[in-house]
Amino acid sequence: MSAKEFMEWSSQVFDEVMRASGVKRGVDKITRPIWSWALRNSLFPLHFGIACCALEMAAASAPRWDAERFGFVFRSSPRQCDVLLVNGWITSKLRPDLRRLYEQMPEPKWVVAMGECAISGGPWYDSYNVVQGVDTFIPVDIHIPGCPPRPEAMLDGFLKLQDKIRHSTKGTFLED
Amino acid sequence: MAEMWINMGPQHPMTHGLWNLRVKVDGETIIEAEPVVGYLHRGWEKLTENRTYPQIIPLSDRLCYGASMSWSHLYCLAVEELMGVEVPERAEYIRVIVLELQRIASHLMWIAAYGTDLGLLTGFTYAMRERELFLDLLQSVTGARITYNYPRIGGVRNDLPAEFERDCLRALDFFEKKLDEYELIYDGSKIFLMRTQDVGVLTPSDGMNLGVTGPNLRGSGVKVDLRKTDPYSVYDELEWDMCTHPDCDCYARYRVRMEEMRMSAYIVRQALSKMPPGPFRVKPPRNAPKRTAVARVEDPRGEGLMYVIGDGTDKPYRLKVRSPIFVSVSAVPAILRGYKVADVPAIMGSIDMCLGETDR
Incomplete structure (x- = not known):
């Protein structure tokens, strides 16, 4: 048995013992609320302005609404982000890039579709170049309706996302 | 040293909006640049062929969301010329007021974004705070914050609300004081001056040859402003000066926009005091005659133009848009070459x- 094989075997045994003895369940019960609290209070959306709603995104992080008090800090690299905020119409030229951005983000990740265009195509419902809704190629967690939604609506959508995380966080000790 | 291409965009903190700038660098020096646009193309001109004339107004709001009022106004101007509609004078004054408020809001958005670009985050928070004042004013008139759907063919949708004049003057008084504060922040920042002065020089001949318009060209010292050189609406009845700066660099373009905000506030005050009573809207015909019409306005970003062909029905046969930024972006290789x-x-x-x- 090589060293690598031994490591794999021993971790597997450890895993099985922890699961069978109920230790994992006990630890998860304690750590799950902490994990969920940390996740939902430091949501980092991607700084990616597409169209009109990008201005409301900027206004939401400006002094009057100040999204940072809820822990929403906009980051410029997808590798530092939890939330992909899609704020505008998706054209067929942008679609592969957006999909790649989504795949570059590390787990756990959520997608928020902001505005009519990202939800269903909006006023461009009969356009030849607009993808009719971002949920046709990326799973969406929260829809924020409006054209464009006000910053309050955007913050409300993000608070809904926090609720969603609170109710759906999985265990953290030994991957499920 | 080896030359290579760098892609900046479509997701990049430098791009305000969605585009891709490909630069060819030799070490740190840019020797070639190539803008790639089209990430937001949704076939606007084609869509308008399937909409009736009033239905296009909300679409033209979404042409440029930074200054949506001036684009729906431009569309209404073009269609009014096509249909031969005379706009009441009160409507013209209301339009000038909301257009200038929109210009201030747009320039404030620009100042805020430029501050974040150059690491001046205080500028961002200050400018966005004052932008809310003007968005509140526009919201009290139109009911929306960004996409207004306010101008109509033959006037405006509704009259100014009661006590708008008081609110507007109060906001302008407050804003003009704040504008001095911005100048202290921006002009007093050594980093800002070092990063903008003598950077991005656009010579007047280059600017004119490449078709650059608006504050970018006025920043090169060329006296072109359609509100003065080809007046539309009631701009020729108001007294104001064109803002230019001879330096041709980024700092000059910043100065021009700051002066324009001051001038816009001055225009709004005048228009408020001169505004006549009367109707604010006339009923336009449903169908357009078989002919063409052109209208052009001074957008906050440059010269916007619309060309409409009517064919006797209630839908345009063709609607062409000349966008100032599409032309300005073609000047990017000329501006960027030689800088880091x-x-x-x-x-x-x-x-x-x-x-x-x-x-x-």
Whole structure:
């Protein structure tokens, strides 16, 4: 048995013992609320302005609404982000890039579709170049309706996302 | 040293909007640049062929969301000329007021974004705070914050609300004091001056040959402003000066926009005091005659133009849009050549990109 094989075997045994003895369940019960609290209070959306709603995104992080008090800090690299905020119409030229951005983000990740265009195509419902809704190629967690939604609506959508995380966080000790 | 291409965009903190700048660098020096636009193309001109004339107004709001009022106003101007509609004088004054308020809001958005580009985050928070004042004013008139749907063919949708004049004057008084504060912040910042002065020089001949318009060209010292040189609406009845700056660099473009905000506040005050009573809207005909019409306005970003062909029905046969930023972005190779990669955010930020109208 090589060293690598031994490591794999021993971790597997450890895993099985922890699961069978109920230790994992006990630890998860304690750590799950902490994990969920940390996740939902430091949501980092991607700084990616597409169209009109990008201005409301900027206004939401400006002094009057100040999204940072809820822990929403906009980051410029997808590798530092939890939330992909899609704020505008998706054209067929942008679609592969957006999909790649989504795949570059590390787990756990959520997608928020902001505005009519990202939800269903909006006023461009009969356009030849607009993808009719971002949920046709990326799973969406929260829809924020409006054209464009006000910053309050955007913050409300993000608070809904926090609720969603609170109710759906999985265990953290030994991957499920 | 080896030359290579760098892609900046479509997701990049430098791009305000959605576009891609490919630069060819030799070490740190840019020797070639190539803008790639079209990420927001939704076939606007084609869509308008399937809409009736009033239905296009909300669409033209979404052409440039930074200055949506001036685009729906431009569309209404073009269709009014096509249909031969005379606009009541009160409507013209209301339009001038909301257009200038929109210009201030748009320039404030630009100042805020430029501050974040150059690491001046205080500028961002201050400018966005004062922008809310003007969005509140526009909201009290139109009911929306960004996409207003306010001008109509033959006037405006509704009259100014009661006590608008009081609120507007109060906001302008407050804003003019704040504008001095911005100048202290921006002009007093050594980093800001070092990153903008003598950077991104656009010579007047280059600017005119490449078709650059608006504050970018006035920053090169060329006296072109359609509100003065080809007056529309009631701009010729008001007294105001064109704002130019002879330096041709990013700092000059910043100065022009600051002066324009001051001048816009001055125009709004005048228009408020001169506004006549009367109707604010006339009923336009449903169908347009078989002919063509052109209208052009001074957008906050440059010269916007619309060309309409009517064919006797209630839908346009063709609607062509000339976008100022689509033309300005073609000047990017000329501006960027010879500067360092680190200057790209300063230079491209000073152009004031708006991709909605560029890609249409």
